Amino acid sequence: MIRRGTAMDGKRVLRLSNGLQMRIGNLRAGAGFAVAAVLLAAISTGLGLTNTGFFDLLSALSGDPLSGAEGYALWTVRLPRILLGFMVGWAVALSGALLQSIARNPLADPGLFGFSQGSMTMIMLLLIVAPAAPKSLVVLAAVAGGLCVAGLLLWLVGGERSSGLSIVLMGIAIETVLSSFGSLLILYLPTETSIALSEWLAGSLFQANWTMITAFIPLFVLSLAGILLVGPAMATFDLGTEMAMALGEPVARSRPVILVFAVVLSAAAVTAVGPLVFLGVLAPHIAGFISPAIARARLFLSGLVGGILVVAADAVTRSLAGGLPLPLGLSLTMIGVPLFIIALRLQALRKQQSR
């Protein structure tokens, strides 16, 4: 049974028979985002050098075979990029949203904190030691690298007191060291690997293909399950560690688990397309701006916005840049910095008001 009702704070909600309630506003926003994502993907299939588009895709699905060039553009280039882009954006945004709650820092981001860079450095080390390492080992290396940086950051910043801007500064510092270290490592790699790597280092969707997508789908499904599991805890973490403990959240156990979850998400994204900075901080902020939410709804909406942002950035670079191979990481940085500055401004204003 689903009933309409009003929550304690006066917001309209839907109540399910098992006691779960969902805000109607959040549901609407989620549906809106989903529609936007589908529309955007449909438009994005029509952008590029080959003249084909969504309607060709529909007719192909209904049984009309496509010509060679159009089929290639749709099936081998555009669709994989859109699908992989959405899933990667989802993962990074989710990772950012999780980090923001457990670090209690609205500027937390796996890229800015250096987790992505740590994953990359570890992958490069692995490829130097064992150039023919299987894909599963690469993913493990990425997770290990991210965790190492997370540990380093916690040790440097001092665990509990990790709020404020100084952790961002520290993350940027670690990122600088790791990225110049990475440029050193490239020298030791075999030539053919290093050329493929330098594209991947910049964060790009050029190499998207169906094998990558099938490898990413299990993680995507897992992340949905993860949202359902850790979502309620996020709401208590937002209130602060003491409050979370008082509300019965086993902080000492659940915080490390959530951190590992966030690192796994970011590491998977790095393995697929390389580091994407700023996405993890932008997506949750935009989602929160459009439809304020907590707990599971916040995670879902952040993930959707992250996916939309990546698909949009990809579409924009493909249509505006013409033949210019602008990597996704670069366009995200160029969009991300101004928006990040605005986020800082808003945060400062809020602080002023609350004083």
Added chain:
Amino acid sequence: MEKRGLFLLAALPILAFTLAAHLFYGFRPAEIPGLIAAFLHFEAQSYEEAVLLFQRVPRSLTAIYVGSISATSGVVLQSLVRNPLASPATMGVNAGAAMFLVAGALLFNIGTGLQGAAALAGALAGFLSCVAVARFAGRQNDPRGLSLILSGALVSMLFTGITNALLLSDPARRSDFLSWVIGNINHAYIDRLAMFWWIGAASIAAFIVLARPLTLILFGAEKAASAGVNVPLVSRAAILAAVLGSGSAVAVCGPIGFVGLVVPHIVRPFVGNNLVFALPAAFATGAVICLLADLVARQALHPYVLSTGLVTDLLGGIVFVVIVKRFYLSPSNRETA
């Protein structure tokens, strides 16, 4: 004050020794007297002499120029901004200069001379946007200038991103700038040094003239004013000199980061805050560090030659971490978040 005297006395011999190491490392010891003689007639009669005169000497000169300019600019910026993390690299100056130069070269096809002018304009633009972003996004209660450094990092990221996008848009000319854009001391850039050295010399001259009033400003603006210092004029002139000097260094060999951040922290414990002594000390130390970094870049991974900018970024990043840890995160002076 004994430490100060010792440091200043030792600085010149150390600089000379490093310079000698930079010039002669890798030659067989028996060849060296003959090579020194090559300086006298300044004409290469053998392969070794050609290497020395046309590769090593230009590299040394460039390293000394970049190192000394960055270090003295770093000292001045850190004193005036009153922030231990201030430096040309952390305040968007280097990234701005690099972006303007690349944009000018790729979009408008300007020659080397105008590229220098573009780098100077870019250095100013980078510095101003860093300050503007800090004003726009900063918190009211920010006594330690945290937001200034953060906005410097953001502005640098943005400008570096635009630079990379510009480079990608022109694959044919990309390779000309690919190593320059990481910061590369290379003998090929000696023409640029010959064209731009006077800018750096002028800004160092400005620092020498302003050293005493700047030191007075360190005691507080009111005290300096009562001692007859025109505080706004002196501060602005000094910052302008620092920014333009670093811009010219970028124009020569690309953004070599972090020397300007690290050197003031090496110099200060020995020489103190008085700029009359700190500036010469920083000049020598910066040159020594840049020569050493270049030596490491050249020899560490033989036969590969690294970009010097990579080495300084690697070392400087670690120092950056330590400074953030000590200054912003030690329990006694933790940020009031």
